[in-house]
Amino acid sequence: DTEVTQTPKHLVMGMTNKKSLKCEQHMGHRAMYWYKQKAKKPPELMFVYSYEKLSINESVPSRFSPECPNSSLLNLHLHALQPEDSALYLCASSQGSSGRAGDNEQFFGPGTRLTVL
């Protein structure tokens, strides 16, 4: 089963709202990722969790707050977003262990299309 699920599929929020994006995988992967993708652009890495610990933060503004409650779940908490934060937010997972050639591919979820009004 190479499935990563994300909820919700679409989200519209105001600049004063607080919302959360959720991601789940049951492939036993130990690395999980959040990406942001604007239209006609490649995905941009935001955060990486490895073994439930934040290992990479690509200088993302604090209005985005990631959380990894357990090895299968990844959340992205949103607060006081700006209209320019409107984008497709993609979650991905990979095996995450060191050095093994077969561990590298990341499997992506369908994404959450976020609109900030």
Next chain:
Amino acid sequence: AQKVTQAQTEISVVEKEDVTLDCVYETRDTTYYLFWYKQPPSGELVFLIRRNSFDEQNEISGRYSWNFQKSTSSFNFTITASQVVDSAVYFCALSGVVTGGGNKLTFGTGTQLKVEL
């Protein structure tokens, strides 16, 4: 620093034509991994293939084939007898050795493939 260049922004072909998507990469790593992902209009990135830097064997999977040439730092993707369902944005990506903290993908800018009847 790593870099991936997909010089073709958009390609249009007629169904049943063969089409090649170009990917050129730059890296100082001696061990690295190359990937191709497909992103249909629905948004989900679909993993297609991983190629390790130490394995230059080309690969064929159905109508898809990949040509990896270290000498020219290229990892090109050919679709034979294209179909309308192949219409999507295709991303080439590069990562270094996984350190246990997850791997960072460097994406190219993507090539929009349109297959028309």
